[in-house]
Amino acid sequence: xxxxxxxxxxxxxxxxxxxxxxxxxxxxxxxxxxxxxxxxxxxxxxxxxxxxxxxxxxxxxxxxxxxxxxxxxxxxxxxxxxxxxxxxxxxxxxxxxxxxxxxxxxxxxxxxxxxxxxxxxxxxxxxxxxxxxxxxxxxxxxxxxxxxxxxxxxxxxxxxxxxxxxxxxxxxxxxxxxxxxxxxxxxxxxxxxxxxxxxxxxxxxxxxxxxxxxxxxxxxxxxxxxxxxxxxxxxxxxxxxxxxxxxxxxxxxxxxxxxxxxxxxxxxxxxxxxxxxxxxxxxxxxxxxxxxxxxxxxxxxxxxxxxxxxxxxxxxxxxxxxxxxxxxxxxxxxxxxxxxxxxxxxxxxxxxxxxxxxxxxxxxxxxxxxxxxxxxxxxxxxxxxxxxxxxxxxxxxxxxxxxxxxxxxxxxxxxxxxxxxxxxxxxxxxxxxxxxxxxxxxxxxxxxxxxxxxxxxxxxxxxxxxxxxxxx
Amino acid sequence: xxxxxxxxxxxxxxxxxxxxxxxxxxxxxxxxxxxxxxxxxxxxxxxxxxxxxxxxxxxxxxxxxxxxxxxxxxxxxxxxxxxxxxxxxxxxxxxxxxxxxxxxxxxxxxxxxxxxxxxxxxxxxxxxxxxxxxxxxxxxxxxxxxxxxxxxxxxxxxxxxxxxxxxxxxxxxxxxxxxxxxxxxxxxxxxxxxxxxxxxxxxxxxxxxxxxxxxxxxxxxxxxxxxxxxxxxxxxxxxxxxxxxxxxxxxxxxxxxxxxxxxxxxxxxxxxxxxxxxxxx
Numbered sequence: 183x184x185x186x187x188x189x190x191x192x193x194x195x196x197x198x199x200x201x202x203x204x205x206x207x208x209x210x211x212x213x214x215x216x217x218x219x220x221x222x223x224x225x226x227x228x229x230x231x232x233x234x235x236x237x238x239x240x241x242x243x244x245x246x247x248x249x250x251x252x253x254x255x256x257x258x259x260x261x262x263x264x265x266x267x268x269x270x271x272x273x274x275x276x277x278x279x280x281x282x283x284x285x286x287x288x289x290x291x292x293x294x295x296x297x298x299x300x301x302x303x304x305x306x307x308x309x310x311x312x313x314x315x316x317x318x319x320x321x322x323x324x325x326x327x328x329x330x331x332x333x334x335x336x337x338x339x340x341x342x343x344x345x346x347x348x349x350x351x352x353x354x355x356x357x358x359x360x361x362x363x364x365x366x367x368x369x370x371x372x373x374x375x376x377x378x379x380x381x382x383x384x385x386x387x388x389x390x391x392x393x394x395x396x397x398x399x400x401x402x403x404x405x406x407x408x409x410x411x412x413x414x415x416x417x418x419x420x421x422x423x424x425x426x427x428x429x430x431x432x433x434x435x436x437x438x439x440x441x442x443x444x445x446x447x448x449x450x451x452x453x454x455x456x457x458x459x460x461x462x463x464x465x466x467x468x469x470x471x472x473x474x475x476x477x478x479x480x481x482x483x484x485x486x487x488x489x490x491x492x493x494x495x496x497x498x499x500x501x502x503x504x505x506x507x508x509x510x511x512x513x514x515x516x517x518x519x520x521x522x523x524x525x526x527x528x529x530x531x532x533x534x535x536x537x538x539x540x541x542x543x544x545x546x547x548x549x550x551x552x553x554x555x556x557x558x559x560x561x562x563x564x565x566x567x568x569x570x571x572x573x574x575x576x577x578x579x580x581x582x583x584x585x586x587x588x589x590x591x592x593x594x595x596x597x598x599x600x601x602x603x604x605x606x607x608x609x610x611x612x613x614x615x616x617x618x619x620x621x622x623x624x625x626x627x628x629x630x631x632x633x634x635x636x637x638x639x640x641x642x643x644x645x646x647x648x649x650x651x652x653x654x
Numbered sequence: 655x656x657x658x659x660x661x662x663x664x665x666x667x668x669x670x671x672x673x674x675x676x677x678x679x680x681x682x683x684x685x686x687x688x689x690x691x692x693x694x695x696x697x698x699x700x701x702x703x704x705x706x707x708x709x710x711x712x713x714x715x716x717x718x719x720x721x722x723x724x725x726x727x728x729x730x731x732x733x734x735x736x737x738x739x740x741x742x743x744x745x746x747x748x749x750x751x752x753x754x755x756x757x758x759x760x761x762x763x764x765x766x767x768x769x770x771x772x773x774x775x776x777x778x779x780x781x782x783x784x785x786x787x788x789x790x791x792x793x794x795x796x797x798x799x800x801x802x803x804x805x806x807x808x809x810x811x812x813x814x815x816x817x818x819x820x821x822x823x824x825x826x827x828x829x830x831x832x833x834x835x836x837x838x839x840x841x842x843x844x845x846x847x848x849x850x851x852x853x854x855x856x857x858x859x860x861x862x863x864x865x866x867x868x869x870x871x872x873x874x875x876x877x878x879x880x881x882x883x884x885x886x887x888x889x890x891x892x893x894x895x896x897x898x899x900x901x902x903x904x905x906x907x908x909x910x911x912x913x914x915x916x917x918x919x920x921x922x923x924x925x926x927x928x929x930x931x932x933x934x935x
Contacts, residue, residue, distance in 0.1 A: 305785065321777075414900070421897035426890035433900065590899065609929045619931040626784035630792050634925050635876065636900045641926050644782050646792065654918065 186496070189503040191292045195279045201231040202366070204239055204390060205373035207246035208383025213239050215391060220366055223289035224500050224509040224544040232366050235389035240358065240398040243387040247329040247356040248404055250384030255326045255354035259315030266311030266351060268379040273304045276375065280368055284340055285500040287367040289509030289545070290463050292501050302625055303344040306643075309627035310348035313648060317353065320645055325653040326354030327430055328406035331399040333420075334369075335412045336362035336511050337466040337567075342411050343369050345642045347386060348627075353651035355407065356385045360399050363392040364512045397423070405429060409650065411468070414565075414591070414636050432640025432650045434468065434632055436565040437593030439614065440586035441471030441622060442576075445480045447598035451620065453487045456571070459596060459622040461495065461549050464507055465569040466515070468637075469594035471622055473562060474551075475582055478575045485553065485573065492549050493536040507569060510545040519547050519568035526552050526561035531572070557588055565591070579604060583611045592634025596622045615641070664694045664835070666701060666859065667842035669708030670852020676700050681860070683836055685747055694835045697858035702827065702868045705856035709799040709825040710874055712853030717796045717823035725771035728821055730848040732764035738844060745837050746809060759912065760810045766915070767817035774822055774920055787933040794924040796823035797902055798876030801869035803862060803892075805882040808834035810911045812841065815881050818919035820854055824877070827856045829866060831882065835859035863888055870895040877902040877923045881909065 201217065203210040213233025220229050235243070254262070273280065280303075281295040288295070317324040330350045334342035339361055350357050361369035369388050376386050389395055393416075400408050400423050407430045410420050414435040424431050441459045443452045459471025476484050500508035510516040527533050531552040538548040551571040555562050561572045576582040586595055595614040597605055605619045615633045618624060625631065630646035632638060640650045664683075665672040677698035683691045697705075716724070735742070735757070742760075743753035778794040800819045805811035808831050819826050830838035842857050858865055862882065870878055870892035878901045883889040889906050896903050904922045 417900060418897050421900060422894050425893035425897060425903075426886070428905075435900070605931065609927075615925065615927060617927060617929045619929060621788065621930055621932050624784075624786070624788065624930050626782070626786070626788075626790070628782045629784050629790050629930070630780070630782070630926050630928050632926070634797075634927075638900060639902055644792065644928075645780050646926050 186504045188499070190499060191282055191501045191503060193282060193286070193501065196283045196286065198230055202370045202390070203233045204235050204243070205370065205386070205388040206239070206243045207387065208377065210373070213390070215239070215395070218363065218392070220287060220364060222286050223511050224541070226543055229286060229367065232390045234391040235360075235395045235398070237398040240389055240395060240402060243358045243389050244329055244331070244402045244404050246384035247358050247387055250382055251328055251356045254356055254382060254385050259317060262352060262354065263311045263314035265379055265381055266307050266314060266348060269375060269381070270304050270307035270311060272375045272378055273300070273307060277304065280340060280371060282501065283371060284368050285508070287365045288336065288339060289500050289511050291505040291508045292503055293505065294463060299338060299341050302627070303340050306341070306344040306627040307348045310352040313349075314352040317648065317652070320648050322649045322652040322654045327651060327653050328355060329404060330355045330357045330407040330409060330651065331402060331405040332357055332359040332409045333396040333399060333412065334359065334361055336365040337463060337468070339365040340368040340372065343372060345411070346409050349642070349647045350651050351385065353648060355651050358387045358389060358399055358405070360389050360391065360396045366390040400424065407651065410434070414638070417638055430650070432642070433638035434640070434642060435636065435638035437468045437470065437591045437633065437637050438473060438563065438565055438589045439469055439471050439594040439596065440473045440475050441596035442475040442582050442586060442598065442608065443477065443480070443484060444599035444601070444604065445477040446600045448600060449480070449484060449487055452484065452598040453491050455596060455598060455620070455622040456488060457491055457495070460571045461507060461569050462623050464510055464547070466511060466567055467623065469616060469623065471594070471596050472566060472571060474571055474573045475576050475585055476573060478577050481575055488551070489534065489536070492551070495536070495549055497538055497546065497548065498541060507549060510547050510568065513545055515567065516545040516547060519566055519570060522561055522564060522566045523550060523570055526555070526559065526572070529559045529561070531555045531559055531561060557585060563589065579608065583608065587613045590636040593637035594618065661692070664692050664839045664859070666695050666697055667839065667846070667855070667857040668701065668705045669711070669856065670846060672842070675860070676704075683834070692836060694839070694859045697860040697865060699868050701858055702865055703872070705827040705858055706799060706869070706872050706874055708853035708856050709827050712825045712851055713798060715851055716820070716825055716854045719823070721772035721775070724821060724823065725768045727849050728764055728768035728771065728817065731844060731850065732761045732768065734844045734848050735764065736761050738840070742809060742837060742840065745840055756810050760813045763810065763813055763915070764817055767821045770920060771821050774917070774924070777917065778921060778924065778926070782928070789931045789933055790928065792926050792928040794822065794921070795927050797923045797925055798824060799874060800824045800826045800877035800879060800923050801872070801875045802826050802828045802879040803866050803882040804828050804830050804838065805909065806831050806834065807911055808837040809841065811909070812838055814909075814911050814915060815879055815919065816855060818915070819879065819923055822920050822924055824923050825854045827858065827869060827875070829862055829869070829882070830857055830859045832860070832862045866892050867895055870901070871898065873899050875901060879904040879922075880906045882906070
């Protein structure tokens with residue numbers, strides 16, 4: 183492996199304040215709950231103090247959104263579109279600042295926040311901006327729902343914000359959004375972008391806090407639509423909480439995707455796809471290809487190539503442009519990854535990691551793969567949400583389908599084969615919302631995303647994504 | 655001396671067969687005037703589970719059948735129902751003309767849904783123009799096994815909730831109208847003679863408040879249609895139970911069965927699958 187000189191991206195582009203309030207009705211206001219610290223997971227340094235929104239604060243935010251809803255929904259779609267186009271442009275203008283801040287707060291490599299997250303965020307706003315005055319042609323009517331309460335996770339903080347806010351606003355709804363407790367900063371910078379765009383006060387409100395704040399958003403009686411991305415465990419609680427109400431609900435939850443490699447696959451491409459599938463964003467990806475299903479006849483060859491490739495991954499400073507694998511987002515998540523990995527070993531699977539030096543401070547976990555994994559093992563069933571790959575084998579296409587579908591989740595799946603008819607045969611049978619054939623972890627605002635079974639319901643992105651925000 | 659008629663025993667419809675409730679229970683069904691008509695089976699939890707097993711078993715075959723085939727079978731159901739117009743009108747009771755209108759509307763509804771089998775994909779699918787060298791296609795697919803609590807309207811209401819669920823490839827377990835379950839079992843006789851594979855539609859008669867929560871909580875059921883639940887507490891309980899495995903839930907709402915049904919009942923129990931593939935040479 184070549185030695186690389188460090189190539190750190192400058193932090194100077196980010197102007198961090200020592201504390202942040204809530205963004206309600208176009209103003210930053212104090213929160214009435216106790217403030218909390220958000221830390222850089224790569225160094226454990228405190229980045230800022232952030233306000234906690236109490237249920238009273240959430241109520242104020244919902245009232246502001248309700249008040250703004252009348253005028254916002256009455257605007258001609260072409261005018262709403264222009265606000266969203268403005269936001270898309272402002273995001274492009276401030277892309278570097280947002281990317282650095284995202285990497286600081288989340289721990290993801292700057293290469294990803296710069297080249298994946300931010301371009302997709304801008305593209306998402308650009309895409310839904312164009313829908314705002316074309317809703318009549320989409321087939322879901324043109325009537326917005328009202329106030330959308332949106333709760334998003336920490337793995338793609340700004341991208342998940344874009345997935346939630348862009349279609350909501352395009353359809354004429356107003357929003358109260360709660361970013362994740364560990365990654366609130368880019369959402370708060372987005373609030374500033376809303377102000378630069380002259381977005382009317384109350385159309386976007388951002389309330390920070392932990393689970394209680396999220397629960398208050400979900401439970402608020404004047405919220406018409408709830409959208410959540412996060413764990414299946416919390417998704418269940420939310421589905422229970424909105425039961426018996428008129429709230430419309432979409433959930434994008436966990437996954438345990440199979441990435442299936444046949445013996446005729448292009449091995450080098452498959453190896454890249456496997457690496458991208460599970461080590462992209464430290465494996466903090468709901469659609470991660472966390473179960474590698476490899477055809478028995480090529481297991482040895484493929485694993486040797488995969489291990490060789492893992493040996494070249496660079497783990498370390500997220501702001502270093504050479505970094506492939508950044509920090510685990512939080513101490514809590516690191517503990518979960520460790521617990522499940524230890525369980526993998528104690529249940530009998532064989533653990534392997536490349537030689538990999540971990541920084542002394544911060545939250546880190548080396549890229550890890552397990553072989554000898556049985557379908558009954560915890561690491562083949564539970565979502566680890568970390569850089570941990572479980573390797574299983576199969577002999578026939580039917581067995582691959584059987585094993586791939588043997589999970590309560592159904593978010594995504596991957597298929598690697600050079601045989602076209604087999605791709606389509608597999609794609610037909612895989613019970614998953616996204617099937618990547620000879621590729622993996624590709625996203626686009628025009629492409630609907632969402633799961634089957636316990637991976638949730640509703641779709642985000644594309645024409646399908648409009649349905650969640652219209653009174654169909 | 656007038657001939658003594660041979661009366662029908664009303665049983666359940668599970669996996670294409672007509673078993674009695676394993677519990678041996680039944681309940682009396684009365685006419686609008688309160689006269690005894692027949693004893694209906696009162697399905698148990700075990701019957702509900704058996705019905706889910708049958709529905710799950712039928713799912714791969716039914717969802718894997720061609721849409722053309724599913725459409726033909728639904729049309730065949732309409733044909734068989736048409737042939738039994740008089741019997742259904744008789745069983746529905748009330749005014750003869752009104753009853754016949756109900757049967758006719760039911761036949762027409764089946765014909766309407768039959769035609770959707772090979773069109774819903776074109777209406778609900780999409781070719782997505784992603785910003786990169788990828789082929790990207792979204793298509794609707796059936797959710798799986800759907801539990802349906804049928805509305806009080808014994809025939810038109812029943813068919814209006816079952817047809818949209820199965821035409822797209824789902825299989826179902828239906829809780830028939832509690833006070834008026836007999837038309838549902840007679841409909842099962844129609845289904846059983848229409849080339850509809852056993853297990854695609856399973857019909858339980860009995861107490862809604864007893865059966866619905868079991869189905870709502872069943873971990874091998876993927877969707878729940880609560881249209882027939884009028885008790886708000888029961889609906890709430892069922893929706894809460896359904897959260898355990900994130901069932902897709904259709905909440906109860908006042909329905910006008912004479913109105914244009916729209917596509918909502920089909921799309922509620924459809925998933926969207928998006929397939930990506932690189933473009934290259």
